[in-house]
Amino acid sequence: MTVMQTSSLAIEAPQAPADVCAAPPPPHPRPDGKDSYTISEVVALTGLTAHTLRWYERIGLLDHVDRSHTGQRRYCNRDLDWLDFVGKLRLTGMPVADMVRYAELAREGERTFDERRELLESTRRDVQARIAELNGTLAVLNRKIQFYSA
Template identity: 55%
Template sequence: MEFTIAEVAEQTGLTAHTLRYYERAGLLDPPERDWNGHRRYSERDVGMLGILTRLRATGMSIAGMRRYAELCRVGPETFDERRELLEAHRREVLRRIAGLQSDLTLIEHKISVYGQARAPEPVPDLASP
């Protein structure tokens, strides 16, 4: 099955501009073209976009995503390298999650403090009657 750029954009949540950028950046193989030159994406392309979207959402750099895509193009003999790349990315994601959890703990503490505190009584304005 093949998809137009508009269909892929709708399925993935990526814009057509982003899809063309991913192609230029070497993250995605150039898709097939139909008789009038319009891109036709395969199910494999859509699957790769799903992975790339998750990698980007979790903070992987474009260079890291490009390396992952290059390894995928080579074939199964790069499974070890792909695993190592993803393990390194996982460590970075877990480090950021721990930092966010620490930040969230502080925010929750401040919410609790402000929830228990009473606003000070207003000071009467002695100049008004």
Template identity: 75%
Template sequence: MTVAQVAKSKPSNTVNCADSETHLRPDGQDQYTISEVADFTGLSAHTLRWYERIGLMPHVDRSHTGQRRFSNKDLDWLAFVGKLRLTGMPVADMVTYAELVRAGDQTFAARQALLESTRVDVVNRIAELQDTLTVLDHKISTYACAHRAPERTA
């Protein structure tokens, strides 16, 4: 699919209500420490604490000793936040989205609008990157032709 086709396409209407993601532990036994989550996600423990402090993470359960205990649901949320980060969405917008999620189903329209706006930004970035790739390919081709040694005739 070309960038133009992506830009003109509408978001997929495919609904996948069942999570097919695999987790390290089954639900009910999904008690991950912050260091396990850091290893699994590639995020630092500092970043995970910061996400919680700014309201980007929902409330994380604690053990009887006060240590954070993350669940599969938390891992799924962090995976989604990682995708939002890749879109270039500002952290403030991610926090707004998280607040809307916590506010409940009545915020579906606002969440959809925020994600649709982000989608437009992503499509525009893809187009910019495609243009940049075209320029790079042209320059690479130019250099490849310039480095070819002239054929010698005997």
């Protein structure tokens, strides 16, 4: 997975270098270090479905999910942080293939910093273009509302 560093909080994931996120992850439900969650708990915490979580694991977007002695998936705070980051990437409209590529690059370590940055910069440009388009649409709506309010 990846390591996301937000302000002074480092979110560690297996074999991954530092990554910088603009916003800190949400507080963990179990910050005391006892961070083991069942798939149903993660579903309740994230709003994702169990099917989606299994799919993320299958396509390589979610890596290294531990298993209990009975084979049940056991998620940790690090997984919740990663899922939060993936959720942000989804909100940007980043294609799943690019998210998977980002996860693969993160697993490869520091030598992929430039490629990951380029991927995120490209996504940021797309988001900025969408924001500009929405701002133009908002301006039209505001003019129409003002017209009908007069």
